[in-house]
Amino acid sequence: MPSAGRTGVGTNQEDVRRHNLGTVLGHVHRAGRISRAELTARMGLNRSTIAGLVTELESLGLTEQVKPSGTRISAGRPSVDVRTRAGAYVLATDVRVDGLTVARVGIGGAVEARATGPIPSSHDPEAIGDSVVELMRLVVKDVKADAALVGIGVSVPGIIRAEDGLVRFAPNLGWHDVPFAQILADRITTPGRPVLGNDADLGALAEHLRGAGVGVDDLIYLSGEVGVGAGVIVGGRPLEGSGGYAGEIGHLPFTPDGKLCHCGSRGCWETEIGAPAIALAVGCPPDRVAALDEFLNGVSEASPDLRTVGRNLGRGLAAAVNLLNPRVIVLGGYLRALYPLVSEDVDAGLGAHALTAPRELVKVSVPGLGGDSVLLGAAELAFGALLRDPVACLATACHDVESVLAS
Template sequence: MASAGRSGVGTNQEDVRRHNLGTVLGHVHGAGRISRSDLTSRMGLNRSTIGGLVGELEDLGLTAQGKSLGARAGVGRPSVDVLAGPGAVVLAADVRVDGLSVARVGLGGVVQARATGPVPAGHDPEVIADSVAELMRLVLKDIDPTVPVVGVGAAVPGIVRAEDGFVRLAPNLGWHEVPFSALLAERLGAGMSPVLGNDADLGAVAEHLRGAGVGVDDLVYLSGEVGVGAGVVVAGRPLEGAGGYAGEIGHVPFVPDGKLCHCGARGCWETEVGGVAIAAAVG
């Protein structure tokens, strides 16, 4: 019984350590650079514990240390800053109606490499998956082979079932019931499981974390490049809706008896105020 008890304590301690490591890394990733004293304050842990956690992450190449850029407070040694390290990257893809864009992104949100390309004629999902995978291989061409790719994400202009990356409907691409995450995974191999999301939803999260919405807990992001969509953040969290499709405003009726939309309805937001409508209005 005593042995089992010790095993349980050890397991709990390991869980706590992993949680704390993840929390430290999350703070560093979000800020890009943060002082140890700020980590101590945010996490409620003592300086030696923070130092040990930072040291573990540094050994993994996930953080680095640098001289503090902040004003020194009080007496004693100045606090050391913890910086995002080079030890992991993710791949991000933006599938648009008129183009493809891929980036290699490091910790701290640093874009390390970009590649763009045209959308294949016909918007065939298999061919687009081929093109996205090729662009991803291109941005990885000069990476240190010891640095792991820890995630892959892609934004698409359509209704996405988040749990498996299944595109239910992307009318401007002509897609209906397309398993795009699976198509991309087949081409990337090595156990990659791409995470898919609606472009406007991901845009809202991006602006909230690193763009115009930093420090704003409630925001609406409107996307109107070709179609019209919206992403919503409420109380600092994405508003997904019961089915995960909140923000799909492009085909909500806007003008009664308005212009005929390609979806079959009339007066949709997309038809009345989308990119094509704006271009036509300005000549």
């Protein structure tokens, strides 16, 4: 048994310091700019400790100290503000059934560059991996020489095994047990492995941290694409389930003996409110579902069929409200463009089926981050290692971006 001497104490002190360093960076990362006085209040540490941590983050190229902004409201020496610097970035990828988006996202959550492209029609994972890497090459062309790549995060519309990035099931891509994290790792020569997450889970994460759910501890983000999934925040923490597979709300039974779903069942909720159902209601041809937002934006008045989709959306949301009692429900994907057209029908379906007490507490909202919720959620996933331990992460980060992407 190892002794509990000075080495153990020193190690513990170092662990605490690194933990505090990551916590300070997390506050600055999420706020973009925050005063040292506010950091002191939030963390419960003394001013000299906070000053030391901030100085270390500055030496790592992650933050900088600047004169305080705004009007002083108290006497005495003004506190210095701390803001992010462009010293670290991640690559975030959103894999959708109808296309791909890759972005370079800096510390602080700002999108510095983005590229979009079609998804291979075969949905072959290897071909998609090649396409993702091509888009990554585009977004790192103008990256600063001293900036460090600290992570790669990927959103996939499917059930992800968190421990190794295995896509257990992505019905709308036709994937079963696809090792997509490894497929990308084989093409990208970074020390760290790409991390994968479910699209709805990542949308919920981003909206909770930066969007319509800031300050809200109980939230549902509904990802409405070809399929429908839910990311759930309960008590300020993500609801993951025992295997990380929670949130497949689109596959809850909705219409007995209804339409055949991509998952193999019949009557799933997503068959009534997913992109194919919306497209049918607005006259969008099946081969143009990728342009569904354009069709919805061109609708001035909802048709009876579209209003039916709205009522079905409200009825399904009522089940989620009764089960989870959220404060906010954020409608993402195509549902973001649908909701303004059928909000009264959604509210009617919700009111008819939700219990009064939880219904009175919930607000239905469009994303505060627009169409970037899932993409920024993938970025937050990729920043995880840096925010846990900035020193260790930067020690293995890539500064030579030309060597990152295999030719």
